[in-house]
Amino acid sequence: MLKFLVRLYLLIIVAYAGALLLIPDAIVGAFHDRFMAYNLDQTRGVQSLIVRQFQQAPQSRWPQVEQELAAAFAPLQVQLLRMDDPDLKPAERARLERGQHALRLADWGYYQTIMAPLDRNWFVRLNSPPDPLDINVLSWGVTVLIGAAMLGCLLLWVWPHWRDLERLKDTARRLGRGEMSERTQISPRSNIGELAGVFDTMAGDLERQVRQQRELLDAVSHELRTPLTRLDFGLVLLFDEVPAASRKRLLELVGHVRELDELVLELLSYSRLDNAEQVRERVEVSLVELVDSVIGGFAEELDGRGIKWEVHADEGLPRFVLDPRLTARAVQNLVRNAMRYCDRRLLLRLTQEADRACLLTVEDDGIGIPPEERERIFQPFYRLDRSRDRSTGGFGLGLAISRRAIEGQGGTLTAAQSALGGAQFRIRLPAGALQPS
Numbered sequence: 230m231l232k233f234l235v236r237l238y239l240l241i242i243v244a245y246a247g248a249l250l251l252i253p254d255a256i257v258g259a260f261h262d263r264f265m266a267y268n269l270d271q272t273r274g275v276q277s278l279i280v281r282q283f284q285q286a287p288q289s290r291w292p293q294v295e296q297e298l299a300a301a302f303a304p305l306q307v308q309l310l311r312m313d314d315p316d317l318k319p320a321e322r323a324r325l326e327r328g329q330h331a332l333r334l335a336d337w338g339y340y341q342t343i344m345a346p347l348d349r350n351w352f353v354r355l356n357s358p359p360d361p362l363d364i365n366v367l368s369w370g371v372t373v374l375i376g377a378a379m380l381g382c383l384l385l386w387v388w389p390h391w392r393d394l395e396r397l398k399d400t401a402r403r404l405g406r407g408e409m410s411e412r413t414q415i416s417p418r419s420n421i422g423e424l425a426g427v428f429d430t431m432a433g434d435l436e437r438q439v440r441q442q443r444e445l446l447d448a449v450s451h452e453l454r455t456p457l458t459r460l461d462f463g464l465v466l467l468f469d470e471v472p473a474a475s476r477k478r479l480l481e482l483v484g485h486v487r488e489l490d491e492l493v494l495e496l497l498s499y500s501r502l503d504n505a506e507q508v509r510e511r512v513e514v515s516l517v518e519l520v521d522s523v524i525g526g527f528a529e530e531l532d533g534r535g536i537k538w539e540v541h542a543d544e545g546l547p548r549f550v551l552d553p554r555l556t557a558r559a560v561q562n563l564v565r566n567a568m569r570y571c572d573r574r575l576l577l578r579l580t581q582e583a584d585r586a587c588l589l590t591v592e593d594d595g596i597g598i599p600p601e602e603r604e605r606i607f608q609p610f611y612r613l614d615r616s617r618d619r620s621t622g623g624f625g626l627g628l629a630i631s632r633r634a635i636e637g638q639g640g641t642l643t644a645a646q647s648a649l650g651g652a653q654f655r656i657r658l659p660a661g662a663l664q665p666s
Contacts, residue, residue: 234387238380245379257338268332268340272355276330276345279307279355283347291351306356312349325352393419397428409436457490510552516587516658517542519553520577523560527568536571542579549587549658551638559631559642563591563654566627570595574649587658595651603644607632 257264279298286294295309310316312325321331325346335341335357346352360368393415403411412432415425464483471479517540524540531538567575571593578590598606605611610625631654632642640658647653 233391234383237387238383241379241383242376253337257334261334264334264338265332268334268338268343269330272332272340272343273330275355276343279353280345280347283309283353288351291347295353302355304358306354306358308354308356309347310352310354312346312352390420393421393425397421397425400428400432404432404435409439453493454490457486457493461486461490510554511550512553513548513550514553514556515546515548516579516589517546519557520560520579520589523557524564524577526561527564531568531575534568535573536568536575537573538575538577540577540579543581546579546581546587547585551658552634555634555637559634559656560589560591562627562631563656566654567591567593567595567652571651576647576649582657589656589658590653591656592647592649592653593651594647594649597646597650598644598652600646606644607642 282298283291283294291309295307298307312322317325321333321344324331325344326349328346330346331344332340333342340357342354342356344352344354393413396415397413400411400413409432412429413425416422417426419425461483464479464486468476468479520540520542524538528538564575564577572595574594576590576592578588578592580588580590582588607628609629612625628642635642635656635658638658640656643655643657645653645655
């Protein structure tokens with residue numbers, strides 16, 4: 230709010246100052262003759278009194294009269310000058326030679342100097358000096374107080390708008406996190422009340438559609454698992470009853486059924502992660518121990534395939550408060566993905582960044598991921614062209630589940646190029662999750 234208020238205030242102050250500088254001069258310039266005539270009328274009496282004082286005395290006493298008038302009119306300046314004074318402008322000299330009064334305008338159309346002829350050789354000038362310092366300070370003080378009053382009025386006007394906009398932004402952020410029941414709770418009388426009403430209506434529609442989609446997915450997944458379990462059980466029972474030549478085909482069918490059952494489980498996992506209202510476990514854990522336990526579950530398979538695997542961790546890593554189940558699931562999916570595409574090497578690295586956030590990377594020496602595909606691979610069921618034939622296994626849900634599991638805890642999961650030549654997946658856990666060791 231402060232940045233917005235300062236920008237608006239500076240804009241108004243600059244516009245106000247520019248108007249003060251330009252508009253009065255433009256008005257005075259446009260109506261110069263009228264201002265001159267008005268000021269000549271206003272100063273006629275003073276000019277006549279000064280001229281009369283000089284004319285009642287002989288010319289030899291004019292310097293003395295000048296001193297007496299200067300003392301009487303102080304702080305105004307009374308000066309006796311000759312017609313050939315270089316400070317005179319041609320137009321002013323011409324008026325004085327014709328026996329007319331002349332004057333000079335100051336800011337805002339007020340007069341600064343008035344001049345009256347005494348004879349063909351002399352004229353008298355009454356000049357207004359600049360304002361003293363204290364008067365200037367007081368004038369600027371008035372200007373500052375006016376600016377402060379404008380700032381106060383702006384604050385009173387901006388605050389309700391800003392409060393409602395912040396509430397709208399917070400509601401949008403919560404909706405983005407999956408809290409679909411959130412509403413703005415902004416009064417219809419607010420200046421953005423109509424916008425908030427439209428936003429709440431949209432949020433209600435989204436909540437209804439998401440709930441229906443989730444209920445449909447849960448129902449379909451549940452209904453699918455029951456017949457799949459029965460089919461798996463029936464096929465296993467038939468194994469001893471079929472001829473030996475058909476058993477291989479029967480085993481393939483059992484594999485397909487179990488693959489479909491695994492897909493249903495993955496869909497249910499993905500759907501549950503989409504539910505922001507799900508209670509997530511918050512436990513203080515050591516990431517090093519968590520990673521060791523995850524990679525330990527794959528150690529036998531990695532060694533059997535001749536894959537060299539390593540875990541590197543910075544010393545003194547603090548403990549984190551997170552959901553160990555979701556975090557382990559995310560790391561498992563990343564390790565499984567790296568195993569699927571690596572050639573001979575797999576590397577996990579744990580480091581602490583300058584902002585105290587923790588970075589967990591999973592790298593392999595495989596064929597890598599093209600830059601234009603590195604964001605799409607986190608979409609559900611998205612598969613790169615080289616793996617669409619399922620020769621590498623998987624359903625295209627593992628990376629999507631991993632990202633949801635990490636983002637649900639305030640972290641991020643991104644893909645990049647590994648120094649090993651293959652893909653690098655980066656899990657970044659924010660410093661907010663850190664706990665002292």
